[in-house]
Amino acid sequence: MTHRLSDLVTREDIDRVTSPNGTLHRLPGVAFRSEEFLALEFRRWLSRTWLFVGRGADIPNPGDGTTVPGLPVFLVRGRDGKIRAFLNACRHRGHRILKEPCQAKRLFVCPYHSWSYDLEGRLVRTPHMAGADRHELEGLDKTDYGLKPVRCEQWHDWIFINLSGEAEPLKDFVAPIAERLSFVDFGRLKHFLTMSRRPIEANWKVCVENTMEPYHLPFVHAKTAAGQPLDQHYSISEDPIFGSGIEVPGSVYTNEHGAGGLDNLDMSAHYLLRAPNFFLTSYAPDVIVDTMYVPDQRDPRKCWLEQAWYTTSGREVTAAEIAEWESLEEAVMIEDVTVMAEVQAGAETAVVDDGGVLSPVWETCIHGFYRHLIERLDD
Numbered sequence: 001m002t003h004r005l006s007d008l009v010t011r012e013d014i015d016r017v018t019s020p021n022g023t024l025h026r027l028p029g030v031a032f033r034s035e036e037f038l039a040l041e042f043r044r045w046l047s048r049t050w051l052f053v054g055r056g057a058d059i060p061n062p063g064d065g066t067t068v069p070g071l072p073v074f075l076v077r078g079r080d081g082k083i084r085a086f087l088n089a090c091r092h093r094g095h096r097i098l099k100e101p102c103q104a105k106r107l108f109v110c111p112y113h114s115w116s117y118d119l120e121g122r123l124v125r126t127p128h129m130a131g132a133d134r135h136e137l138e139g140l141d142k143t144d145y146g147l148k149p150v151r152c153e154q155w156h157d158w159i160f161i162n163l164s165g166e167a168e169p170l171k172d173f174v175a176p177i178a179e180r181l182s183f184v185d186f187g188r189l190k191h192f193l194t195m196s197r198r199p200i201e202a203n204w205k206v207c208v209e210n211t212m213e214p215y216h217l218p219f220v221h222a223k224t225a226a227g228q229p230l231d232q233h234y235s236i237s238e239d240p241i242f243g244s245g246i247e248v249p250g251s252v253y254t255n256e257h258g259a260g261g262l263d264n265l266d267m268s269a270h271y272l273l274r275a276p277n278f279f280l281t282s283y284a285p286d287v288i289v290d291t292m293y294v295p296d297q298r299d300p301r302k303c304w305l306e307q308a309w310y311t312t313s314g315r316e317v318t319a320a321e322i323a324e325w326e327s328l329e330e331a332v333m334i335e336d337v338t339v340m341a342e343v344q345a346g347a348e349t350a351v352v353d354d355g356g357v358l359s360p361v362w363e364t365c366i367h368g369f370y371r372h373l374i375e376r377l378d379d
């Protein structure tokens, strides 16, 4: 059965978010645990817009490829240097083509019956299809059976897909975040670290909430964000940009930074989401981090996380500094992953059937994000 938003939540639930009467609420608990709600999100929103799914630095050479976690899609860099996306299924009987990242492939060979595709997705071999040692089947035009392409474009290093093919041009989609970060010189991005993907035992929106709001910092990141006092933070809700910022006077982190000083997030920062899933965090003076949460299309209680680091000044980063970032962010992420899973556990109870209450100071970003979501899902 195909569900509408009003089949899954009451009008009162919707109005509580969109027309707050003095108190801000988030979405009702069903939005975090229902397969039908997830299917509706994909049908009405996530398939129709751009999803952030990878970065060029991780597949730098022709023939390098990677799966998109949570979605039946893989990415590959072609001989022409262009990155393409394909549905991850063979045109014979649908076996998955790519299971894990790969390097320098010349062909993608289906593990089941060895149908083979080139880097541009063309079907080039159908072994024994017409009988033993008879590889060409009369009437089977290979040009009709290439891999199914998915619309895919890049903005700087970041790779986006649009499953429906009907989204606005990518440059228009990213324009609001480019403008919000107009002080960043994106032309000088230099990738220096990708932290490997991991599954998160929580709905993707639980993770988005946590990454946007600063309210939890003194409690969850008491040490790792000790240099970011809560009273210096502010919430940002500028549809379609949501998040928070902080100005830290006298930050110790500078682009002369060496080893030994980066033990907490003691720096001015902007944590910005371009809805639905493109997070950029800019750390003064010259580091930017992307955070990718990809919803798992088959499981509302799960999503996938990857993060990558860049300098925006074009400078090289020392091995010691990379190690410090990796260690600090691993600690921060473990703290975050723990609370995300616990929030998901709470979403299984009736306690959050009314969504829960949001701070009008620190969590307006969450509230704005849910208004944005409802506008896209509502009938």
Ligand code: FES
Pocket: 090, 091, 092, 093, 094, 095, 110, 111, 112, 113, 114, 115
């Ligand atoms: Fe791929 Fe048969 S399913 S070759």
